[in-house]
Amino acid sequence: MHPAYSVILFTTASGAGYGLLALLGLAGASHGVASSMGFALTAILIASALITIGLLSSMLHLGRPERAWRAFSQWRSSWLSREGVASVITYAPALAFAAAWSGLIGAPQLIAPLGLITAVMCVVTVYCTAKIYSSLPTIRAWAQPLTGPVYLAFSLATGAALMTAIAAVFNRFQSFQVIVTVASIILLGILKFFYWRAIDRGEKTHTIEAATGLGRIGSVRQWELPHTAINFIQKEMGYAVARKHAAALRSLVFLLLALALLAVLASLAAPLVSLIAAVLTLIAAVVERWLFFAEAQHVSTLYYGEQRA
């Protein structure tokens, strides 16, 4: 699948934003009013900026961005529509939580319920994002049981790394934040390892013979393309550049995560090193997301000469 930069930015930026927002919600739910309004507002602002940049970037991917509002209508059948609805709904509890948690409005009794609702909505939204991909049986690498958990884990890990870094900048660094970040990066590494193992071991069950139905008379091979120039299907579904470098890029993701892990641990001695950890985790997310698209093979490529999909 063609790795559109707008979609990569959308899923990684909004994923990190929702992860950070969810963790702030949980922090508020357990600790009450934030110890500093500056810290609370900055952290919430960074989370909402990441979410909003992501959502705007996903709109850039549209052919008709001015009609994007229509995407809120088909939540009964479409995961993309559900994702849109969930992402917009999340703004309401998130803004209310930001106001209560930072102390802008004095309502300490509302912090815990608003924080929890915000965290739940963040999980729902990221889950909807993952379901857009995992509900497509036409793309074997996406229709995997681990697609959803990996999206959630990336959201958690990038969010936790960001939270630790922001806390360090505001002198609110706590070893508990390091524990959350380390645990989420390790969980992410394990899930991604098993995800990649699953797509490598999974059988390609669709064949050019079934796609053309010509298997009933013999074995099939592409003889002639229907057109002399490349078409939409080949551009959108036939991206094969990355498959050559997949192994190296996968190692790079693990390397970046390992370095992020070391940086987080180092931040116990020098808290500001957690900034490096956040950057490394975000880069790992971008590389992984690029691979997620570039490695995925679409069934329709069978009509363009692939033997199995």
Next chain:
Amino acid sequence: MTSLPPPSAKKLGLVIDLDTCVGCQACATSCKEWNTQGYSAPLSDENPYDADPTGAWLNRVHGYEVKEPGLEQSRIVHFPRSCLHCEEPACVTVCPTGASYKRAEDGIVLVNPETCIGCKLCSWACPYGAREYDDSHGVMKKCTLCVDRIYNEHFEPKDRIPACVKACPTGARHFGDLGDPGSAVSLLVKEREGYDLLPEMGFKPVNKYLPPRARRDATTMKPVELPKGDGGAFDRLFAWADQVLSRKMTAMRGDDTDYSGKLEG
């Protein structure tokens, strides 16, 4: 509304005969010609006269080589590919705006060009590569089964068929109601053992394909022996002429390079 309507009794679709299709592209070009001026028009091209042209087409004719077991020569099958108007189309249910829909009355799958946001998710959901993005309008395009022809009362009844069916010079494309077991297309599918593409994916395509028939005789399988000369006077005359002319041509060219192969392709 992208939830699917209850299954319709009427299932309009195409039956494509892979035995008689000669790959002439008449269906593809007439489709492009009709649909660039009809419903959801135009069907645009980008850089049509440049080195790197591209554009949206609703019908593509592929060529496949099939190696039949036990036969030395393979055979070429021309394979037109367009929307199959599935009974359970995932392209419809994934659509976030309701622009993509399946008609309850006849099962035709359409895109409303006024509400499509061009997110391309429907093209990801379709295993048949039937939907193409129109760059200049930012919306998805797909086969409409010529919905603006088949019900068009300005046309003679014989012309109320899709443009591709009308254009096919070998009668390889048939249009009709596949929901009616007694219709001409349903009987054809039954007689010729018409089949679904990628049936295991479960989208239940309405369009059917008729397999190529078994070969009737051996003329296309065995290399034909060219007739040999009998060594008579005429044969010797021709052999002499061939020799003389071959020498002369080589001398004219000035070198011994054989250029005949360069003419190919």
